[in-house]
């Protein structure tokens with residue numbers, strides 16, 4: 296291939312304080328493309344077999360895609376792959392911002408970090424210059440302070456991946472936060488704790504190289520064909536961001552309320568993108584994105600009062616607003632900002648706080664147990680007080696720092712934790728979109744709406760090349776097993792090429808994705824082959840997850856969603872998942888009845904080739 300890739304991976308050994316370049320294995324590259332798929336392969340081939348998530352042998356991979364760093368719209372993204380300490384299984388997080396582009400411009404397709412540093416450190420990748428710097432002065436600081444300090448120390452042009460106090464304290468809700476106040480996160484699964492276990496406070500990357508493009512004229516032509524339409528069709532995302540859908544989600548019975556129990560939340564409008572629009576200070580575009588769904592606001596957190604920073608996202612409104620019965624936009628915004636600066640995942644933090652609030656309601660914990668902070672529904676001051684305590688593992692925060700599953704078990708009521716595989720549900724209800732039940736149950740990293748993004752195709756999105764020519768009925772089960780598999784495979788592709796899923800709202804289709812790949816790399820692929828690659832990626836990640844202990848018994852849903860009618864606009868509807876559905880899905884995928892891909896499936900998808908190719912020799 297003549298473009299898109301540098302065919303070069305930077306491998307850093309924190310223990311030894313050394314780094315080396317490794318030639319990107321062509322076999323793995325061609326079978327898995329980049330981002331999520333290639334990141335998973337690099338993780339497997341650089342981790343010590345059987346290493347626990349917080350052990351030095353667990354590699355941490357940052358992988359860009361073949362299009363990252365080019366002008367392909369929305370491709371300025373990267374994937375972080377590692378073993379998740381929250382699920383103790385396969386973990387990954389897709390992030391936008393500028394880090395992936397900086398990595399590519401530094402001349403690397405991916406960065407693999409192995410071992411643990413002997414002291415608090417920051418990894419600096421300045422083009423070909425790679426070094427570890429002491430970070431004793433940064434340890435304990437929040438991500439905005441660290442980002443600012445690094446930019447002052449290193450100079451301009453760097454992009455950063457950082458942990459806050461949550462990651463340092465091995466909190467299982469910890470994120471990796473990119474670019475400080477911009478807060479583009481690799482979220483879910485406690486990825487920040489893996490970085491903390493390595494005593495790695497941050498990674499700063501800068502590069503000036505131009506990513507090679509096979510056919511620049513073809514790329515320009517594709518830009519002309521797609522970018523104006525993308526801007527026009529996704530104008531709602533630009534104007535109101537992901538929070539533009541808050542009120543619609545409430546009306547559709549999608550927004551989670553009071554730990555997934557209630558059916559309506561009349562205050563949704565006050566937390567919507569339309570309400571937030573009045574307080575914006577600007578809009579944010581990830582590198583190379585014509586949509587620009589990010590928004591900036593003035594922060595109201597200690598130490599950063601009045602500073603510009605990331606505005607609310609839909610998921611944060613759901614997890615830290617309606618889920619906890621918080622109705623004051625100022626408080627919800629402050630709670631999300633606190634999570635960002637401390638390096639906590641807003642979804643998992645909200646989900647865990649909701650479990651604690653329900654435990655408080657049931658009398659399983661008292662205000663005395665919770666350090667005098669009264670975790671009752673709607674108490675914003677309590678939420679704001681508890682978030683830093685979780686990040687610092689202080690007092691009752693220690694009991695919440697390992698997530699909802701462990702906390703619920705500690706009070707003898709596992710059913711209060713609304714999670715799958717140990718990861719809290721995002722703010723979309725499977726009782727409102729039937730595809731989500733199977734999607735959450737079978738997502739490789741735990742409850743995840745993005746590894747399938749299926750609900751988008753029950754709402755407004757289409758993808759004609761895979762038969763989704765019109766949005767499907769959200770309550771009708773017909774064809775949904777096939778649809779869930781197809782959208783999971785499709786998202787495996789998005790996460791590996793590193794297109795943003797929101798580009799679907801801008802009209803990006805599978806044919807165009809293939810055309811972009813051809814223009815950038817020279818590789819010709821039709822849509823069938825693309826979908827086979829997506830299936831390979833999804834199946835490969837499942838295989839890794841099963842080797843880490845995931846099996847059929849983990850492919851389940853919280854009982855509450857299967858048996859409790861939440862009322863409202865989804866009255867009478869329950870989440871859709873049973874043994875027959877799971878069997879049909881496994882059969883369709885070519886997995887056995889324990890959910891393990893069969894030998895025949897592994898061969899059909901050439902996944903067996905991945906174990907043969909092995910790491911390439913040093914370049």
Ligand code: SF4
Pocket residue numbers: 369370391392579580581584585586587588589795796797798
């Ligand atoms: S649509 Fe939003 S999240 Fe996606 S790349 Fe653009 S700015 Fe980033």
